Amino acid sequence: MKVLVVGNGGREHALAWKLLQSPQVEQVVCVPGNGGTANLADCQNLPLAVDDFVGISQYALANNISLVVVGPEVPLAKGITDYLQAQGLMVFGPVRAGAQIEASKAWAKALMQEAGIPTAKAAVFTEAAAAKSYVQSQGAPIVVKADGLAAGKGVIVATTIEQAASAIDAIFQGQFGSAGEFVVIEECLFGQEVSVLALTDGLTIRPLLPAQDHKRVGEGDTGENTGGMGAYCPAPIATTELMARVQTDVLEKAIATLRSKGIDYRGVLYAGLMITPEGDFKVLEFNCRFGDPETQVILPLLATPLLDLILACVEQRLAAVPITWHSGAAATVVAASGGYPGDYQKGKVITGIDAAETAKVTVFHAGTKLNDQQQVVTDGGRVLNVTGTGENFQQAIAQAYTGLKSIQFEGIYYRRDIGHRVLSAE
Template identity: 80%
Template sequence: MKVLVVGNGGREHALAWKLLQSNKVEQVVCVPGNGGTATLERCQNLPLAVDDFEGISQFALKKGISLVVVGPEVPLSNGITDYLQNQGLMVFGPVKAGAQIEASKAWAKALMQEAGVPTATAAVFRESAAAKSYLQAQGAPIVIKADGLAAGKGVTVAETIEQAESAIDTIFQGQFGSAGNFVVIEECLLGQEVSVLALTDGLTIRPLLPAQDYKRIGEGDTGENTGGMGAYTPTPIATPELMARVQTEVLEKTITALRNRGIDYRGVLYAGLMVAPNGDFKVLEFNCRFGDPETQVILPLLETPLEDLILACIDQRLREMPPLAWKEGAAATVVAASGGYPGDYEKGKIITGIQKAEAAGAIVFHAGTKLNSAQQIITEGGRVLNITGTGENFQEAIAQVYTGIKHIQFPGVYYRRDIGHRVLKIET
C-alpha cells in the first residue's frame, strides 16, 4: 500500500518511519515533509501546503494512494478529512466537527462538562473588561488560554494578577489571530502533566503508552511555553489504576458524548491530564491528533503494526484487534531547537552530526529541517530535531539521547539538559 502523510514535523517523520517498517507499506509520501523524510528510504516529499486539499486529493487519486494520515491539527480543524473522504480517499483523522475538541477550548470544556469528565473550573469571555473582572474575583495563580489553535503557545500560567491581565491583553490584541476571539480563564491545577494518546474508531477507544512532555523552554520548567522540548514514556505516575480510571472516566465518556452530538470521531483522541500529588487527576485539554513530541517516544516502543491499527479505526474494527503489543523498557526524546525559539530565530543553518548521533544508537527525527540544493540538511524551524533513545530503563534511554545529541551541531543550537529528571530520581 502507498500512504500519504500530511505534515512536516518530527511527528510526521516518526509516522513515516514507523509505517515504513511494515512490509505492507510500499511507499510513503510526505506533504510537504522535511529534510528527514526527504532522505528516508522509500519516502518522498511532495511540495504542497497542508491546506492545499485539492492538490493533495488530485495527487493521491492519480498515484493510487491507499491511505492518508493527517498529522497537524490545523488541516484537521479546517476539514481536510471531510474533503478527502468526499473524493473517495481513506483518511485517518477526525472530521472537522470532531476536530473542534482541539480547535476550540470553550467547545471542549462544554463537552467535558456535558460528559461528566473531570476538568478544571473555567469561564469563557469575549471581551477584556469582563475577563479582568472575573480574574480579580478569582485571584492568582490562574491559567489564561486563547480559545483556538495557537501552536502550543496560547496558554499562560500566571503567577500574579498582572501577568494574567497582560496575557488577556495579548490574546485580545490579536497575537494569536482568530484563536484569540475568546479567552478561557481556568483554575490553576497543581501536579504533573501526563499525555494520554488513544486510538478510536468512534465506538472503541484504546490508549497508547502514557507519556510526559516538557513544554517550557528553560531547564527546571522555567520560561515560555513551547510546542514541547522533550518527552518520555511510559511515565510511572500513570499507574495501571490511574489508566483504568482514565479509560472509563475520560476516554469512553468523551467518545460517547461526541457520538451523542452526532459526531463520528475516528482518529487520535489525546487527553492532557494534570495528576495531583494525591493521585487524582483532571483533564486540562484535548487534542485531535498525535502529540508532538510524544509520538517520537511512543512509536519506537510500539510493536503492533501501526497501519493495522489505523485501518481498524477507519473500518470500525478496533474492538476485534488483539491487545496492543509493546517493547519492554522506556524511550525518551530531546528537542534540539534554534537559538531564540520560541521567539524569533534564524533559518538556513547547516546541521552536522546527525549520522554520528545515529551511530551512537539514537534515532534522529527531523522537525524543522530542509534538504537544500547542495544536499545539506539545514534548519527551517524553531524545533529542529528530536533525538530519541530507547533502553531497558529510563537511565539507558536518556543516556542514549544525551550521548547522541552531543554530536548535533548548528549555530545557536539549544536543548534542555534535564529531560527525564523526574524518572531518573525514581529509578535511582
C-alpha cells in the same frame, strides 16, 4: 500499499518511519515533509501546503494512494478529512466537527462538562473587561487560554493578577491570530502533566502508552511555554490503576458524548492530564491528533504494526486488533534553534546526524529542509528530536544525550534535564 502523510514536523517523520516498518507499506509520501523524510528510504516529499486539499486529493487519486494520515491539527480543524473522504479517499483523522475538541477550548470545555469528565473550573469570555473582572474575583495563580489553535503557545499560567490581565490583552489584541476571539480562564491546577494518546474508531477507544512532555523552554521547567522540549515514555506516574480510571472517566465518556452529538470520531484523541500529588487527575485539554514530541517516544515502543491499528480505526474494527509493546523505555530531546520560542534564524547547516544514529538512537527531523546543495539545514524553532531507547529510563535518556553530542548547528539549544523527574524517582 502507498500512504500519504500530511505534515512536516518530527511527528510526521516518526509516523512515516513507523509506517514503513509495516510489511504492507511500499511507499510513504509526505506533504510537504522535511529534510529527514526526504532522506528516508521509500519515502518522498511532495511540496504542497498542508491545507491544499485540492492538490493533495488530486495527487492521491492520480497516484494510487490507499490511505491518508493527517498529522497536524490545522488541516483537521479546516476539514481535510471531510474533503478527502468526499473524494473517495481513506483518511485517518477526525472530521472537522470532531476536531473542534482541539480547535476550540471553549467547545471542548462544554463537552467535558456535559460528559462529566473531571476538568478545571473555567469561564469563557468575549471581551477583556469581563475577563479581567473575573480574574480579580478569582485571584492568582490562574490560567489564561486563547480559545483556538495557537501552536501549543496559547496558554499562559499567570502568577499575578497583572500578568493575567496582560495575557488577556495580548490574546484579544491578536497575538495568537484568530485563536484570540475568545478567552478561557481556568483555575490553576498543580501536579505533573501526562499525555494520554488514544486510538479510536468512534466506538472503541484504546490508550497508547502514557508519555510525559516537557513544555517549558528552560531547565527545571522554567521559562516560556513551547511546543515541547522533550518527552519520555511510559510515564510511571500514570499507573495501571490511574489509566483504568482514565479509560472509563475520560476516554469512553468523551467518545460517547461525541457520538451523542452525531460526530463519528475516528483517529487520535489525546487527553492532556494534570495528576495531583494525591494521585487524582483532571483533564487540561483535548487534542485531535498525535502529540509532538510524544509520538517520537511512543512509536519506537509500539510492537503492533502502526498500519494495522490505523486501518482498524478507519474501518471501525479496533476492538479486534490487539496493541502490543516492546519492553523498556524511550526518551527524546529536542534540539532547538537559538531564540526559540521567540525569534530565531533559519538556514543553519546541521552536521553529525548520521553519526548520532545507532541501533538505540533515532533522529527525527522537525524543523529541517534540504538546501540547494542537498545539505540538511534548520527550518524551524524545534529542529530535531533525538530519541533514545533502553531497558530503563536511565539508559534511554543517556542514549539520547549521547546522540546529541554528535550533532552541531549554529545556535543549537537543548535542555539538559529531560526526564529529571523519572531519573530522580529511579
